[in-house]
Amino acid sequence: MPSEAALLTYRDVVRLEWVDYNGHLRDAFYLLLFSLAGDVLLDAIGLDDAQRRARHRSVYTLEAHVNYLHEIKEGARVLVNVRVLDNDAKRLHIYLDMLVDGRAEPVAACEQMLLHVDTDGPRAAPFDPDVLERVGELVRAHAVLPPPRYAGRVIGLRSR
Structure with missing residues (x-):
């Protein structure tokens, strides 16, 4: 596991209203947790609220790929690590990647492409x-970490 000190982190607890009829965190709320962790990144690069x-700048998500690896339940303590x-x-x-209650392996992983925008447009804009x-x-600091296990995956069925 990469050093937690080298990563940006977000912590939360799975709430009752996020849980589905199976007693598990609903798929949409995994993405909510990843989105909230993205706010930690924005703060770190100087784009807080x-x-x-x-x-008049913000960041929009262009693409997101979520891997749901293990179910989690109400009350679970969640840690999301963010890498650039x-x-x-x-x-x-x-x-x-999302970890729960000290579990060594992630319960979910998400890869995203974000776009910096001028909100007066809105239109794409170079970073200040x-x-x-x-x-x-951050890119340089995170480059020394082991390759992310679930990055670059493609969705599809094998041809027969």
């Missing part, structure tokens, strides 16, 4: 230099 408003795999002038390629510098620092 106040800065998003002041700069790569970036360019306008996009972030991120990877998130200070934000881009922070993104680069």
